[in-house]
Structures are given as structure tokens and as C-alpha cells.
Amino acid sequence: MPHQPTRRAVLATLGGLAGGTALTACTGYTVRTGAAQSDGPTAAPSGSPVAPATPSTTVTAATGPVVVPGGPIRVVALGTPELDSAMTLGITPVGATRSPLDHGFPDYWPASRLAGIADVGETGAPDPALVRATEPQVVLGSQARDGARYEALRRIAPTVLSRTAGPPWKDNFQLHAQTLGRQEQAAAVVREYGRHTTRAAQVIRDVGAGGRRISVLRFVEGTPPGIRTYGRQSFIGSVIADVQLGRPDAQNIDQDELELPADQLARADADLILYATYGDPGRAGTTAVLQSPAWLALGAVKAHRAFPVDDQLWFQGVGYTGANLIIAELQRFLGG
Template sequence: MPRQLPRRTVLSGLGAALLTGCTSSVLGSRAPSLSPSPADTSPPSPVPLPSVTVTTATGPVVVPGAPVRVVTLDTAELDSAITLGITPVGAARAAANSDFPDYWPASWLAGTAYVGDIGSPDIAKISALRPELILSNQTRDAVRYDTLRGLAPTVLTQTTGYPWKANFQLHAQALSRQEQAVAVVTAYGRHVAQTIQAIGPGRRISIVRFVEGSPTVRLYGRQSFIGTLLTDLQLGRPDAQNVDQFAVEVAPDQIAKADGDFLFYATYGDPAKAGTTGILASSGWQALAAVQAHRAFPVDDQLWFQGIGYTGANLVIAELQRFLGG
């Protein structure tokens, strides 16, 4: 398995020069600087900035200019906020995780309060933080939108995952960080171009996720966060995953559909309860060409599937480059 560069090293490089639009050396000269550390967070302005109106999935919402006390209720919103230099005062986390996504150094989120699980946040905890802005999406929080907007202006995107780039732009507007967003997007484009040059196009990449409590195996299609990254990198997909949908669910005895030139897999939750342990030991898994060629690699679920945003994307791309030998 390729040697993994510590993420703290990658993140420190990524955060060195975002706000000036400069690049830095990450993994040699291959990856640009893309994400600031919380030290870049601007202090509250002594003079409140004018409110702005943003167009959300629920209609126009008036938000305070340059909000600082921000609560994020899903992983994409968390990635957007930190990438744009805002450390949330509160955040929700995935139910199966013991903490926030582990691709962020713990010190970066030391001041961020846990406000419950994604999809079922604790309203009292959010209220106690006196937020100026709440960021989430309708997939998770449509049913509690009226309650949330009673606490603070609440910006919901329609969904999460596949439209993450458009969602990031809405987050940037709500956070008054459009200028920083331009630098983030530009640097991501450079990183993608450099990675394509390093690894070349082609090769069919299989993406597999085992989910606790699910009797099926999830094969990710093109309309997913990870699917967009592979499209950006001009990498191919196995036939079963080369579809314009989020994912395809297959029974364990259909695991042959997971084969590809390279296979990357992760587990959400307990591997025993997700079926990971049994499937990896099965004859069907062992018969996969990627497994026999030693090109099947476990990856971090919190990054590859929950790291929805530009910082997560750049870390995944950096790992893909190492796995694919660029």
C-alpha cells in the first residue's frame, strides 16, 4: 500500500497561503495551497457589516454581513466554513462517528461545540450558542427548518454530496467570503490539472462503501461527491458505477460488480455490522481482479465519503495520486 503522508502535514501546506491566492509545496510541487487554518479566521468587525440576502432552497434569506458565530449541521457545511476561514461555534457530526471528521486536526475544532448528530441536532444546544447563522441542507433538516430559523437565519441547500461545488458558493455568499471562495476554486482547478498530468487519464476506479445496518453493498455512481472527483480527474468507472445516479446497491453475492482496475473501499460504522469483515473474507471478494493484483485499498470513510468540500476533495485527490502512482 502506498505510504500515506500525514494529513496534518498536507493540511498545513494547504492552509499556508489561501487568502493571498498563492500556492505552496504539498507532496512535492504537485498540490496547491487550498485551505486556511482556523488561525486565518478574521475577528469580528467592530462595525457590523450590512446584511445580505441569499437565495436558498427555501427562498430568499437575509443573513448578517460577515457572520462569526456559525453553526454547521452537516459535513459539507463544516468543510465549507473551515475552508473559508470560519471555525464554527457548533457543529453536528455523523451518528456513527465519535467526533468530527478526522481529516481535520482536533486542535482546529477545539472551540467547536458538539450540537448532536446529523439529521437530529439538539435544538437547545444550538440555541445556547447564540448563532448568527446556521448552515445545513434540506435532506437533513427540512423538517426542522422553522425551528432553526427561529434561532438564527438558516441557509439550506437542497441536498448535499453531488452539488457540493454549487453549495459551496452559497455557503460563501452566506459567510461573506466570496473573494476567498474564488481563490479556493482557482487553486482546486490547478490541483486537478496537475494531478491529471501526473497520473494520466483512464483506469477504471471502483468506489465501494459498506454501511452499518445495510444488507447491501453500496457502489458509488457519478452523481456523488467522490464521483465528481473522479470525473474531474478524467478517470473511468466500472460499468456498474458508470451511471448518472448517486449509488447502486448490490447484494453481497453480486460483489463481482465492484471490480475495477483500482478499488477503494471504506466502512461507515462497525465493520462487523456493516458486513465488511465477512465480505472481505469471501471467495467472491478474493476473486476480484483488483484484489488479486493488490490494487484494492481501504480508505478513510470520514474523508472519502464525509469530507464533502474543497478541503476534503483536495486531500482525496492527493491520496488518489499516491495510490495511482503519479
């Protein structure tokens, strides 16, 4: 059977393990992480010249030009996409927000890396006092979620907002890399992702699963609870496309996310169904739907090809590390 990459192996390949200096054998590049995250000047011995500070730079954010310090390492991430970017680029943020219905940060990252990150409030509603307490050099967020708080945030530290947090994730990663002065590392990450998608697509074809249609569903706690599906413009849709897999007709559209009425569940059928729950399964409707005749009548369910996945990874892990881990899991589900 072809090799199935584990989550730990993928994280290692991306330089995601705390204290790592990362991989040369598999990737040919180095990304400093964890304890090695600081690239700033260190104190010089008495009488020695002090290394000059890295000059500041100007980045073009959704709000316009923003001057940021050179090589910042004290970073606050106001969402999971920004967290993924910083961590992927070898910087563990000093602070981050968490999704309102989650108890902590995305657990596809090793606990040892997450342990040092201060909770600065819920995503979409960061607490300015908690952000200020981390003494950030730069704040990363998105205009869609944080635009209303931009003026308050920029008084704490230079604040770089992308337009949205989801679909243009590859462009947002480049903005984050420029802000953090990590363009070289970003180029290596992008190259490795290209190699990974090419290898994965070939493995999937080799096991006879090429072109399989993948349906993705997310049960979301709210009022009322809802079922969401995701089109080609979504993060998860783009990752599936990158490994050359298909989608059911209802999801093979140029949209990000859309609601799926419970009485139209048949439109979610495909060769493989992957579903996650955000919040409590009872309140999100997961429990009721999975016990319903409509669900049990789906072809993928009857063929035992419907599987739960981790919501924090598949629907919140918007970034290159999240994408690489999702691809590894797709291979496992498809037998590759």
C-alpha cells in the same frame, strides 16, 4: 518518483492549519483560519469612531430568500459538507453535528481546529437547545436533512439550507461562501482546485495510470447491512472524474449512490478498488465480504490493488478540502 503530496501539505496549501494565514508561495492567496477567523469590527479605543458593521445580505436558499448578517463568524454546521465549507473558508464553526455512528467530527481536520467546536447533536437530528447555546449568527444545513426542523432553527438564527448535501457540492460551496461573505476566498479555493486537478491528472498520466478504472465501495452498518457504490453524480464520482479517471461499467452511470447486492460483487471489479466502512466492520458486513470467495476472486484483489480508505474523508468530506485530500490519496494509490 513524482512528488506525492501529503495530507498535511494539502491542508497547508488550502489554509487549513489552525492559526495559519496561509500560503502565498504555493497558491498566491491568503485564507485566514483559526485564531485569525474573525473579520468583524473590533472595539475602538475610547473616543475613536467605531467601524461600521458589515451590512446584512440576502441569499437564495432552498427555502427561499434568507437575510443573513454581514460577515458572520459564529456559524453552526449541520453536516459534514457545511463543516468542510466553513473550515475551508477560514471559519471554525462554534457548533456542528456529527454522524450518528462516528465518535467525533471528521478527523481529516487537525484536532487543534476541531477542539473548539461544540457538538450540537447527530446529523439529521440536531438538538435545538444545543444549537441555541452556541449563540450562532447563522446556521448552515440542507433541506434533505434539516427541512423538517427549519422553522425551529430559523427562530434561533438565520438558517440557510441547500437542497441536498451531496452531489451539487460545488454549488453548495458557493451558497455557503455567499452566506459567510467569503466570495473572494471561495474564488481562490476554486482556482486552486482547478490547478490541483490539472496537475494531478498529468502526474497520473505520466506514471502510466491515466484512464484507470476506479471502483469505490462503502460498507454501511444498518438493518440489514449493505454495500453501496457511487455513480458519476456522487461527490466521490465527480472528484474521480475531475482527475480524468474512469469507472467500472456498473458505476459509470448518472446516479448518486446505489445498493450493490452481495451476489453481484463481481460488478465492482476494476483496476483499483477503494472501500470504506461506516460503523462497525462486523455489523456493516465488511469483515464477511472481505473473507468471501467472491471478494478474493476479484481481479483487483488478486492483483493487490484493493485498499481501505477513511470513511470520514472519502464519503463524508464533501467539500473542496476533502476533495483535494482525496486527490492526493488517489495519486498515492496510483503511484503518482
